[in-house]
Each structure stands twice: as C-alpha cells, then as structure tokens.
Amino acid sequence: MLGETARSPAPAAAWDDLERELGLPLPDDYKALISGYAPVQLNHHLFLNHPSTDRWNLGRFVRDTVDAFMSHSDLTDVVRRGFTDPPFGAPSGLIPLLNSDRGEYLFGANDAGTGRWRLFACDGDEALYHEYKMPFSEWLHRYLVGEDMFGPGSGVFYPGPIVFEGMPMTATEAMIRWEGPERGM
Numbered sequence: 001m002l003g004e005t006a007r008s009p010a011p012a013a014a015w016d017d018l019e020r021e022l023g024l025p026l027p028d029d030y031k032a033l034i035s036g037y038a039p040v041q042l043n044h045h046l047f048l049n050h051p052s053t054d055r056w057n058l059g060r061f062v063r064d065t066v067d068a069f070m071s072h073s074d075l076t077d078v079v080r081r082g083f084t085d086p087p088f089g090a091p092s093g094l095i096p097l098l099n100s101d102r103g104e105y106l107f108g109a110n111d112a113g114t115g116r117w118r119l120f121a122c123d124g125d126e127a128l129y130h131e132y133k134m135p136f137s138e139w140l141h142r143y144l145v146g147e148d149m150f151g152p153g154s155g156v157f158y159p160g161p162i163v164f165e166g167m168p169m170t171a172t173e174a175m176i177r178w179e180g181p182e183r184g185m
C-alpha cells in the first residue's frame with residue numbers, strides 16, 4: 001500500500017538511544033515503517049517523526065508530547081486504564097508514537113506481562129483513549145483505508161494512492177510530495 005521507501009533507514013544507534021531513554025524497545029513494525037518513510041505526513045493528516053533527524057525528531061516529539069499531556073490533560077481515563085506513576089513516557093506508561101494535524105495522538109503501551117504492545121488513540125477533543133489490540137502496521141493500514149482509528153467517527157478516507165509529503169529538513173527546503181502505488185480504491 002505504501003510502496004518503496006524513499007528515505008534512508010534510521011541508524012540502529014538512533015533507535016538504541018531513544019529506546020534507552022524510554023526504558024524499553026519499540027515495536028519492530030513501527031521502527032521499520034518510521035525508518036523507511038519518516039519524517040513524513042501521510043494523506044494530509046498523519047505525522048511520522050524520525051529518530052535521527054534534527055527537525056521532526058521522534059525523541060523530541062515523545063518528550064514534548066509527554067510533557068504536554070502530563071501538565072495539560074485530564075488524566076482520569078488514563079488512570080482508570082491502569083496507567084499511573086507516571087502515566088506517560090515511562091516503561092509502564094503511554095509512549096507517544098505519532099500525531100495528526102487534527103489534534104489526534106496515537107500512544108503505545110508495553111504490557112509488562114506479555115511484552116505485547118497495545119495502542120491507545122486520543123482524538124484530541126476528549127480525554128478518552130480508545131484501545132486497539134493490534135500491531136502498529138495493522139493500525140496504520142486500517143487508518144489509511146478510512147477506518148475509525150482515533151475513536152468513533154474519526155475515519156478519513158482518500159481514494160487512490162497514499163499521498164506522502166516529506167517534511168523539509170531545513171528552513172529553506174521545500175516539502176517533497178509523492179504518491180504510493182495505485183490501490184484500486
């Protein structure tokens with residue numbers, strides 16, 4: 001659905017540094033997609049940051065998002081789901097994975113008992129988190145085919161190829177736009 005990657009893979013050291021900071025390894029399918037395509041905006045909404053870029057840096061995105069959610073969010077639903085001390089950013093908390101220009105965020109949480117990742121989407125307007133028990137790659141596929149992956153009524157479907165907008169690496173660089181393969185949709 002996405003086609004050939006247009007970026008150089010992230011060096012292992014970039015992932016090692018980020019995972020050491022987080023205190024746990026990120027899902028392999030997430031790292032593969034980020035390494036191959038980020039930093040990019042998909043289908044005009046979804047932002048994927050990269051661990052080894054100065055601009056659109058994934059580590060900075062994670063830190064900034066954790067700080068924002070810890071200081072400005074209603075934590076009632078997060079605490080009700082069992083995330084405490086702290087509910088964001090810690091190995092046992094919610095790790096920001098991506099966001100959209102519509103105020104939506106996708107978080108991952110590692111189940112210490114099984115090592116499986118669970119995904120939690122926040123639509124930005126409410127303090128509710130919607131759980132998706134699936135791998136990141138399945139979540140992304142469903143998002144791109146228009147399913148409600150940030151909660152009820154959140155789906156956005158664009159027919160045709162996936163639109164990629166490569167994020168500029170400098171202040172003077174232009175955004176690069178390309179399309180994935182034809183999807184027959």
